[in-house]
Amino acid sequence: MRRRRLLAVACAAVAGCTGTSYRASGPRTPPPSPATDVSNPPTQDPVEARAQAVVRPLNEVYRAVRGPLSTFEVADVSQDERSTVRESIEAARTAITTFSEVDNPPARYASLPTLVTAHERLVDAFTAAVDLDAALSAITVESEVDDPAGRLAPLRSTVTTLTMAADDLTDLADSEPTVPPALFLTIDRIREFAAILDAQSTALDRLLDGIERDFAASADWRTGIAAFERGAFVDARAGFDDALAHYREAAALFDAGVEAEGSFDDDADRWSCVSTAGVEAATTARRAAETADAGDVQEAERTLETARTARTRCGR
Incomplete structure (x- = not known):
């Protein structure tokens, strides 16, 4: 009897190990993943790359000069800010030379040389405004000036830079250049800057008078x-x-x-x-x-x- 019970227990144990409730406790090899196509990222078009090399520094120029030229708050402009603007416009000038070698550029980039010029005029105005503020801060009511017109001639020349920048920006806007979507400076903004510079150059001429x-x-x-x-x-x-x-x-x-x-x-x-x-x-x-x-x-x-x-x- 006892022997028959032991055999029955052994059979039951074997049956449980091979039934549907069994789970392996050892490591398993995961099933193979479905085949996928791994593609390399697309290579940027060379013409697009050249265009963006112009657009990026122009946008850096715009970010730097927008505030000071919109409000004419230039007294706190640092030397580092001036250096950054100069470096950005130089980078744009270099890049536009390379871009100009492209034959038949896309229509959206056809006016890039004109837009570089527009940013150059903004930098001219920005620099003139900062220099003029420094020059005005250096003169006082006690300044002994025997030749007032001669003493103020360099300042008037600086104001003329603002006037010329305003005129050039107006002409550039009137030419209706094609502005790529990635550029911050729009035609409307060019006109706004031209109006601001014109008004301030007139005011500064009167101030110097x-x-x-x-x-x-x-x-x-x-x-x-x-x-x-x-x-x-x-x-x-x-x-x-x-x-x-x-x-x-x-x-x-x-x-x-x-x-x-x-x-x-x-x-x-x-x-x-x-x-x-x-x-x-x-x-x-x-x-x-x-x-x-x-x-x-x-x-x-x-x-x-x-x-x-x-x-x-x-x-x-």
């Missing part, structure tokens, strides 16, 4: 002071009269409105204050010279000191 008259007034003021100090009170009054006339001319220009933007708006405000203060100071100094000529030199000196204080109330 006012500064030139303030410089002339400052020279007259020094003539009047020198005459007063040597006791030539009639000559002193003549010097202060000339100063008053020039300060009034400058004040009238600023009163008419110098529509400068951004960093240059601060310059316009500063020189407008200089002009107004100069009118007050020259008027008071003229009275001091009259008082001194009438014999009351002590009172005249006190009056002249009041005039000096009024003239310098706008700081630099």
Whole structure:
């Protein structure tokens, strides 16, 4: 009996190992994967590659100059930013030379040389605006300028760069160049930049006109002071009269409105204050010279000191 039970148990065990519930516990070889076609990434078309080598640095230029030229906030532009713009435009110039070797370029890229020129004009304007801001910051109401027109000639030349850039951009936009979709600078944006540069160059010319008259007034003021100090009170009054006339001319220009933007708006405000203060100071100094000529030199000196204080109330 016992032997028969053992045989039955053994048979049951064998049957369980070979039944449908059995799972192998050892490693298995995974089934083969279905065959797939592995393709290499497509090679970029050589003409497209040359075009993109132009477009990429142009977009870098646009990103760098868009803000400063839209607002004329250029006082905080760093040397690194200027260097980056120069490097980007040089890269675009080099790339367009290579692209120009392509025969029958796609229509969307036919105007790339024109668009490189447009970006060059933006860089010219950007550089001129930054240089002009630095130059204006370097001159003060106390600058001793015997030749106001000559002193400001380099600044006027820089303003002319803005005017020329505006004119060139307008002409480029009027030529209706084909702009590839990948380029940030559209024809509408070219026109916007042209309008901004034109308006600001006009405002800056007016600003320099006012500064030139303030410089002339400052020279007259020094003539009047020198005459007063040597006791030539009639000559002193003549010097202060000339100063008053020039300060009034400058004040009238600023009163008419110098529509400068951004960093240059601060310059316009500063020189407008200089002009107004100069009118007050020259008027008071003229009275001091009259008082001194009438014999009351002590009172005249006190009056002249009041005039000096009024003239310098706008700081630099």
